[in-house]
Amino acid sequence: MAHENLDVIVEDIVKPENLVYRRPSTLIDVDMHYCPGCGHSTVHKIFMEVVEEMGIQHDIIGVAPVGCSVFAYSYMDVDMHQAPHGRACAVATGIKRVLPDKYVFTYQGDGDLAAIGTNESLHAANRGENILTIFINNAVYGMTSGQMAPTTIEGMITTTSPYGRDVKSMGYPLKFAELIAPLPGVAYVTRQSVHTVPNVRKTKKALQRALEYQRLKLGFCLVEIVTNCPSNWKMNPVESNKFVQNTLLQFYPLGDIKVPEVRV
Amino acid sequence: MGEVKLMKGNDALAEAAIRCGCDAYFGYPITPQSEVIEYLSREATKRTGMVVLQAESEIGAINMIYGAAGCGKKAMTTSSSPGISLMQEGLSYMASAELPCVLANINRGGPGLGTIQPAQGDYFQSTKGGGHGDYHLLVLAPYNVQEMADFVKLGFELAFKYRTPVMILADGALGQMMEKVELFPQEPRVHIEYPWATTGKPKNGPRRVITSLHLEPEKMEEINIHLQQKYKKMEEEEVRFQTLNLDDAEYVFTAYGLVSRIALKAMDLGRQRGYKIGWIRPITLFPFPKKVFQEISTRVKGILDVEMNAGQMVEDVRLAIEGKTRVEFYGRMGGVVPTPDEILDAFERLFIKGD
Known part of the structure; x- marks a missing residue:
């Protein structure tokens, strides 16, 4: 009796007009290659929601990096250009300079942005290129399966720091956001995360603001997103999100680092 | 007869870039070709609105070219031997992704930092691929200042015809010496919408993806076969x-x-x-x-x-x-x-x- 009623109720409710949670039209309907629980898929979704809500799907060009998100173009339904490892900000510069009225973003991991690509990232920021760089910081090289990243924190175990990162010999974790924030060409720098629902909402808001700043041609915008990497951290998704909260965020505190003096 | 001038090879090459309606130049200074970026910085933007940007390195420059070329624009860079070595990664990507561009190597003596005097030690690098993977650049070798100018225009025609990077391989002397050159008239910069170019997803069509990554070996072999067919066609039709x-x-x-x-x-x-x-x-x-x-x-x-x-x-x-x-x-x-x-x-x- 109860079940029959439930079926009727479900049929009644599941209608397009009642949908409150859905895949944005700007996100392609395919299975993602990302590991279960990985933050990339969440960031892809909220960023594509922003693109949909702002109505800029036909006016935005993305640059995918080398790393786990090399296939970002398989999911984001916008024109995309895949860059050599580390060169995303240079490729984005080339695009933005010839199409100054389009929105241009790069989507890069920590190794791509802040190790092999430090030069390109830093100079694009310093030139004040009107681009958005989405910086996924999970403190590890994901695609090559767990080597030390420029952002690996002290003592953290990776396959190339198997006894923990020894900062005396391997160098210190790099805070790229803080590094570029003082540059006059840089308009907006914020560090966010997607390990809880409130944080997902804040990150989405930050991505939206960054694109607004780009529209106003205020300069380089960096949205760093501290994420988890369950597979390479050898943790389950819940444990990995706890590691983000209890360990990574102690070293990479969340919040705005630089905000332009305009309201959007 | 067109405008006749006494010009340095490097200046003639830069002037030709402006005149053929080039959209963007990204480069980095290196002897013996720094006159190109200097000339363009002085002349190009005010005359045609062409983008001229001094990059942070040759690696930066070639990747800016990669981005601009991906938008269907006429993009160009120049360098000399050590700088061209740094560009090989980007050229390999561009050859694979089938993007057009023109670059000039004002070859100096090597190996290593070498010398700033003229040399031809980069022939292998220029003609046999240069970067990783099976590809070729289409390589034009001017022998006077006139061709330093003419091959920029020809280079863009071939680059877009075959969707491939075209290299002008000259040397330090051709870059530095002055000769009479007859300049072709100014051509307008025109925006052409290419179906492959990333200029924002079309309203009535699929998104465009520029990539050189294909993890399935059969697909990657298909790309290679296509490239080789293209090189074969060049061998049949473009020998000069x-x-x-x-x-x-x-x-x-x-x-x-x-x-x-x-x-x-x-x-x-x-x-x-x-x-x-x-x-x-x-x-x-x-x-x-x-x-x-x-x-x-x-x-x-x-x-x-x-x-x-x-x-x-x-x-x-x-x-x-x-x-x-x-x-x-x-x-x-x-x-x-x-x-x-x-x-x-x-x-x-x-x-x-x-x-």
């Missing part, structure tokens, strides 16, 4: 060369770029001494003009290949000749330019006195 005195030639001097002019003079001197010498100047180094060498291979006594390197193009000459005649090499390295007398002496030593 110049010849002189081949009709009665018993010997042939062959050289490209600056050295071809010196070899031309050596040929004249040799003819004065009674030697029946002809002259072949490859203009496209890839595709290499094999046929003209094959045609003469059975009727000349020998070929002297002259280069400012340790012997690079001579390998292509020998491949074309297939052992049907003697091929000897004379070269100077490290930025030393051979004289006509030196070339003739080498010819006599190798072919006449040894006979």
Whole structure:
């Protein structure tokens, strides 16, 4: 009796007009290659929601990096250009300079942005290129399966720091956001995360603001997103999100680092 | 007749970029070609609105070209040997992703930091791929300032026809020397919407993706087969060369770029001494003009290949000749330019006195 009623109720409710949670039209309907629980898929979704809500799907060009998100173009339904490892900000510069009225973003991991690509990232920021760089910081090289990243924190175990990162010999974790924030060409720098629902909402808001700043041609915008990497951290998704909260965020505190003096 | 000017090779190349409606130049200073970015910084933006940007490095520059070319724009860069080495990664990506661009290598002596004097040590790098993977650039070798200008325009035509990077391979002397040049008239910058270009997803069509990544081996092989077919087509349709005195030639001097002019003079001197010498100047180094060498291979006594390197193009000459005649090499390295007398002496030593 109860079940029959439930079926009727479900049929009644599941209608397009009642949908409150859905895949944005700007996100392609395919299975993602990302590991279960990985933050990339969440960031892809909220960023594509922003693109949909702002109505800029036909006016935005993305640059995918080398790393786990090399296939970002398989999911984001916008024109995309895949860059050599580390060169995303240079490729984005080339695009933005010839199409100054389009929105241009790069989507890069920590190794791509802040190790092999430090030069390109830093100079694009310093030139004040009107681009958005989405910086996924999970403190590890994901695609090559767990080597030390420029952002690996002290003592953290990776396959190339198997006894923990020894900062005396391997160098210190790099805070790229803080590094570029003082540059006059840089308009907006914020560090966010997607390990809880409130944080997902804040990150989405930050991505939206960054694109607004780009529209106003205020300069380089960096949205760093501290994420988890369950597979390479050898943790389950819940444990990995706890590691983000209890360990990574102690070293990479969340919040705005630089905000332009305009309201959007 | 177009506007005639006395110009440096580098300046003529820069002027040609403006005049052919180039959309963007990204570059990094390096001797002996820094005049190009200086000239464009002074002239280009105010005249045509062309984008000119000094990049943070040659790596930055070639990737900016990669981005701009991906938008269907006419994008160009120039450098010299060490800088061109840094660009090889980007060129490999562009060849694979099939993007057009023009770049010039004002070759200086190497290896390493080498010297700033003219050299041809980058022939292998330019014609055999240069970066990783199976690909070629289409390589044009100017031999005077006129061609430094003309090959920019031709380079863009070929780059867009084949969706491939085109290299102008010159040397430090061609970049620095002044000669008369007749400039072609200014052409407008035009925006063409190419179906492959990333300019924002079309409202009535799928998104465009520019990539060189294909993890399925069959797909990657398919891309390679397509590239090889394209190179084959270039070999059929785009071979360019110049010849002189081949009709009665018993010997042939062959050289490209600056050295071809010196070899031309050596040929004249040799003819004065009674030697029946002809002259072949490859203009496209890839595709290499094999046929003209094959045609003469059975009727000349020998070929002297002259280069400012340790012997690079001579390998292509020998491949074309297939052992049907003697091929000897004379070269100077490290930025030393051979004289006509030196070339003739080498010819006599190798072919006449040894006979």
